Amino acid sequence: MRPTTHEFDTELLRGGEVATLGAVVYRGRTVIQPGPDRWAPLRRWAQGLADQVGGPVTWRARAEDTVVAEGTVFPA
Numbered sequence: 013m014r015p016t017t018h019e020f021d022t023e024l025l026r027g028g029e030v031a032t033l034g035a036v037v038y039r040g041r042t043v044i045q046p047g048p049d050r051w052a053p054l055r056r057w058a059q060g061l062a063d064q065v066g067g068p069v070t071w072r073a074r075a076e077d078t079v080v081a082e083g084t085v086f087p088a
Contacts, residue, residue: 019043020073020080024058031061031069044073051081058085 024031024038031038038061044050051073058071062085070084 018046020075022054022073024061025070025072026065026067055083055085062087
């Protein structure tokens with residue numbers, strides 16, 4: 013990993029549970045670049061799912077079992 017990146021445990025949630033769609037489970041590890049809009053990739057990931065399922069989706073990033081960022085998006 014490059015020194016200017018950070019890796020987080022990430023997940024998308026629907027109804028308080030990790031989202032699944034068919035065989036896809038929306039949980040993993042993501043490398044996020046520091047910067048003013050660092051969480052944009054997670055918001056886009058959540059927005060795509062929210063648009064697909066037609067309901068709100070919460071994205072979450074954790075580091076060492078601590079939530080460091082979280083947000084909810086709604087279908088367009």
